[in-house]
Amino acid sequence: MAQIIAIANQKGGVGKTTTTLNLAYSLHNMGLKVLTVDFDSQANLTTCFGVEAPNEIETNIADLMMLMMDEKELPEPKSYVLSHDGVDFIPSSISLSVIDAKLRLEMGAEQMLAGILEPLRDEYDYILIDTCPSLGSLTINALAAADKVIITVNPQLLAMMGLQDFMKTVKKIKKRINTKLEVSGILLTMCDSRTNLCKILKEQVYDEYNKVVPVFKTSIPATIKVGESIYYGMSIQQYSPKATAGIAYREFAKELVAL
Numbered sequence: 001m002a003q004i005i006a007i008a009n010q011k012g013g014v015g016k017t018t019t020t021l022n023l024a025y026s027l028h029n030m031g032l033k034v035l036t037v038d039f040d041s042q043a044n045l046t047t048c049f050g051v052e053a054p055n056e057i058e059t060n061i062a063d064l065m066m067l068m069m070d071e072k073e074l075p076e077p078k079s080y081v082l083s084h085d086g087v088d089f090i091p092s093s094i095s096l097s098v099i100d101a102k103l104r105l106e107m108g109a110e111q112m113l114a115g116i117l118e119p120l121r122d123e124y125d126y127i128l129i130d131t132c133p134s135l136g137s138l139t140i141n142a143l144a145a146a147d148k149v150i151i152t153v154n155p156q157l158l159a160m161m162g163l164q165d166f167m168k169t170v171k172k173i174k175k176r177i178n179t180k181l182e183v184s185g186i187l188l189t190m191c192d193s194r195t196n197l198c199k200i201l202k203e204q205v206y207d208e209y210n211k212v213v214p215v216f217k218t219s220i221p222a223t224i225k226v227g228e229s230i231y232y233g234m235s236i237q238q239y240s241p242k243a244t245a246g247i248a249y250r251e252f253a254k255e256l257v258a259l
């Protein structure tokens with residue numbers, strides 16, 4: 001039965017989508033069956049899987065959320081689960097922003113995504129949810145569906161600020177909606193280990209947070225290959241197997257599986 005992991009942080013540009021994509025391929029390369037869910041209306045992850053016009057896909061995650069809210073039956077998974085080089089994904093589109101607004105008006109609608117993913121659990125080893133940069137109703141739905149959450153942090157963006165708010169939200173969700181939710185750990189992304197600043201910031205993160213939540217041993221180096229691989233619609237492993245970030249994502253996947 002799949003473990004469901006949300007990749008989250010209410011800040012944008014901290015490597016959530018990049019981590020979802022590359023973790024998915026690293027797990028796939030380890031022989032594991034992975035489903036990813038694009039749960040951001042910007043549909044960046046969907047684009048990373050080579051979909052050029054996400055708004056033209058017949059059934060996306062927003063449609064499924066709509067059906068759930070209207071208490072209608074969902075179609076067969078094969079009609080909405082797409083696949084790219086061995087990794088399955090449920091696409092997103094801009095219409096997810098409408099769902100965000102609707103969820104806010106609806107009572108007790110925190111478990112809609114959980115309801116969509118629960119029947120898919122048996123088919124996979126891991127289900128990874130790429131979340132949007134907010135602490136709003138979509139992220140709450142993602143955290144309500146998840147067993148674990150990985151918090152991606154770009155130390156150079158001072159992304160540590162705001163982490164307290166995020167942790168508070170996790171605590172509330174654990175208490176009120178989803179008792180099984182655990183923070184898997186903080187993953188440092190885009191670390192330029194050649195710079196002193198990055199080293200200092202990394203130490204700061206460890207000092208401040210390692211007592212509260214684990215910080216993963218592996219951190220992801222910054223490399224332009226990441227941007228290039230996304231441009232060509234590939235994972236970093238496919239695009240440039242020897243790239244430092246690709247090696248780091250492989251290490252990270254191993255660390256995660258061993259937890």
Ligand SMILES: Nc1ncnc2c1ncn2[C@@H]1O[C@H](COP(=O)(O)OP(=O)(O)O)[C@@H](O)[C@H]1O
Pocket residue numbers: 011012013014015016017018019044133189190191220221222223224226227230245
């Ligand atoms: N390890 C990395 N090295 C260099 N650039 C990266 C790395 N990880 C992500 N990026 C770039 O940073 C930007 C933001 O990353 P993204 O994963 O989209 O963040 P988020 O989903 O949190 O908004 C993207 O342009 C991406 O290509």
Ligand SMILES: [Mg+2]
Pocket residue numbers: 016017018040044131
């Ligand atoms: Mg993103």
